[in-house]
Amino acid sequence: MSPLLVALLGVLLVPLFIATWRSSLVGLGCQGLLMALIARQLQPAPHTVGDWLTLADLAIIRGFVAPLALYTVLRARSTPSRNDVIPPNLLSWTLALGMVLVSFSFAGLLEKVPGDQQTLIAVASTGVMLGFLVLATQSDPFSQMVGALRIENAIALLELGGRRHESPVGIQLGLLGVLLATITFFRSYLITIESSDLDRPEPGTGTEGPTL
């Protein structure tokens, strides 16, 4: 599992330094696919509906659906390729790398025995912290969506690492449905929020009619 986790760590970090929206989306897709491979290693022979749902969640929804949903919008808009998910300066990069170090020492506190489990916790914590770094430093919806999806992926990774407790299919479907709905909403907001909206519109402006 370790090479996959190292690859996942790389996928978390690289899009922070190669600042294009395509690299952010490829990064998100790779996270999903790598997590699906990790799930496959942990459960080599998926035999229940729940196992297959987990794989579908990771490989299809997180690996393809989420990045593609955002990609089609940005591509249709011919968005300029440059997109910084964190501010492009030494302070942000130092912070990002510092968070990786903090995550690894934090994982050491939670899981005393060095090994795959410890690395998995470290990578998941890195994912959560970098997701928050993106959210804290960005105000445009696309970068915020990337930040939120990074956090969602990190949570899914941490969930993979725990001992298996099969949730009923109904609940798994509910969780999957919520994820799909969230991605659909993200896409719809990305379509409807124009860049001009972000220039701090005065509250109460616009052609507003009566409201409920």
Place this chain on the structure above:
Amino acid sequence: MSSLALILGPAVISLGLGVRRIRMRATLILVSTALISTVLAYLCAASRSTAPFLGGYLRVDATSGLFLAVINPIFFGISVYVWNRVSTTPVLQDGIGRFVALSLTLLAASNAALIANHLLVLWVALEITTLAAAPLVIRRGVPASRLASWRYLLFSSVALGLVMLGFICLTRGIELGGQTPTFFLDRLEAVCAASANSWGKLGLALVILGLGTKLGLAPMYSWLPETYDEAPPAVTALLGAIQFNVVLVALLRVVHVFRPVHPGLITLELVAMGLVSMLVSTFSIIATRNMKRLIAHASINHAGVIAIGLGIGKAASYGLLLYVISNAFIKAILFLTAGKIKAHYRTKDTRQIAGLLKDLPYSGIFLMVGTFALLGFPPFGSFFGELLILSALVGSGHLFVFAAFCMLITMTFVATGRTIFPMIWGEPTHNHTWPRQTFLSALPKLFFLLALVVLGVYIPPAVNRLVQQVAVSVEGP
């Protein structure tokens, strides 16, 4: 059966609104569904059976009973307000089907969250309330409302993500303690002692932080004033009076289960979040001149009081519940009144509104009484609630918190009064001729007001019994 109908009824009708012929009568359907839900909610609250059903995933206990009996009538009141608004402003007919469908989905999911006996079911229901509410925040032709809606969705997604992360950590903590984890609330009590380790502490801290964010508590509260300000008044009332209480119930359940194992952590985190929320909201109330934002900041202030009460537990619990229930009715009154005032004056700037008692007598009276209740005046439930929380703070030796609480409440009182009182009693700045306000438009708020006074003067024994049962479950060892 009636509890299941509380979820399925609104959900099925919401789906049915896809049919054009049904959509034509959307407001009538909204009001009748809300009325039926209110009756069913009272039946559930009166029922003595607390046995889990539907495979153990749902259960009506005292907490669900009490809050079902609070949110469903409030939803009914809001639906009457919407009905009246639509019938007096025909242009609102456009898009009402969408509003009704989404608000009924919100109601169904809220009822499901209250009845859920399984943490993941509760989580999914909370997510659905968020997904249903986010589009409701958007007002056509107002870009700022679209941004507010996006930020609401973003903060909610992150908050619920933190809650899920917390659940996973708690599960690991219980595993590490040698027990088999479960998400069923009634079974969790038996195994939660195993979570007395780093994973358990981390998980609980994350769950409280996530739910606190959904409640609008500091540090991640910035979505709330923006969303409450930009959303239509009926939606703000739905968010402030209904969704807030649903999230609070989730927090009550977590606190109930884990307080015996992590009492210090719960007190520290909730009291810290509560005090900081009160501090930031007090300064925001002083600074703002926007009527809806002022009420929104007051909501953060109230959330802070609730967090402190919940953090202290023990003797504060009964007062806390009185405060929470009163708070739901206060928010419904104030946001609906603010909507009415804004619709007439076409501004939210408090400096341009004066002499409401002369200009808009009903709205003036509701704003006056709502503000007094908001500030914790007798004879409202909020007064007794606040008093009991303060006395519990002294009783438990939290004297610093007590002093800070009193100082911040006093500052809030002065700042709110300074802004709101001229709106009510000041000399009208313009000569307006307003259309006559109908009794029907005032009816929902009159009902909320009645509930508010009843809570302060005479609590019916059946309600009091429920409040006491919930207080016992929240107060901890």
